[in-house]
Amino acid sequence: MSGFKIFFSLWGRISKQRDLGEREEFIEGITGKRSLKALDKWEYAKVMDELTRIGQSFGIGTGTKRWDAKANGIRRRIISNFHQMNYGDAVKEAKVWAEKQTKMDFNEIPQAELSKLVGVSDKLVRQYEAKLRGK
Incomplete structure (x- = not known):
C-alpha cells in the first residue's frame, strides 16, 4: 500500500x-x-x-510490515502449533479455529487477542504431546 x-x-x-x-x-x-x-x-x-x-x-x-510484524509473528506461531499437532492443512485449520474463537477474520484479529490465542494453542500442543506419550 x-x-x-x-x-x-x-x-x-x-x-x-x-x-x-x-x-x-x-x-x-x-x-x-x-x-x-x-x-x-x-x-x-x-x-x-x-x-x-x-x-x-x-x-x-x-x-504494512513495519507495524504488523509482531501480530504476523503471533499468527505464524499459532499456525506452527497446528503443524506440531499434525493437522493436514494446518494453515486452514488454524484460521478456522482462531476465527471460531474470536468471531473475526484471522488477519483482522487484534494483537491483544492473538496473544491470548497463542497461549491457548500452546496449551493444546502440550495436551496433544501428553496424549501421544500416553499420559
Whole structure:
C-alpha cells in the first residue's frame, strides 16, 4: 500500500471501533490544513503517526510490515502449533479455529487477542504431546 491508501484503510478500520469525527477535522486538528492533498510529506507523516497510535491502542496495524510484524509473528506461531499437532492443512485449520474463537477474520484479529490465542494453542500442543506419550 502506498500514498493515501494506507491512511484510508487505517481510517476505515479504526472508525469501526471508535468515532474519530470528520476526517477533515481530524487532519486540521493535527496540521491546521483540512485535506490530505494539501499536506507535505512531514505533515502527512505526523497525521499517520497519530492515526497509527490510535489504531495500535485498539490492536489495529497499518497493514504494512513495519507495524504488523509482531501480530504476523503471533499468527505464524499459532499456525506452527497446528503443524506440531499434525493437522493436514494446518494453515486452514488454524484460521478456522482462531476465527471460531474470536468471531473475526484471522488477519483482522487484534494483537491483544492473538496473544491470548497463542497461549491457548500452546496449551493444546502440550495436551496433544501428553496424549501421544500416553499420559
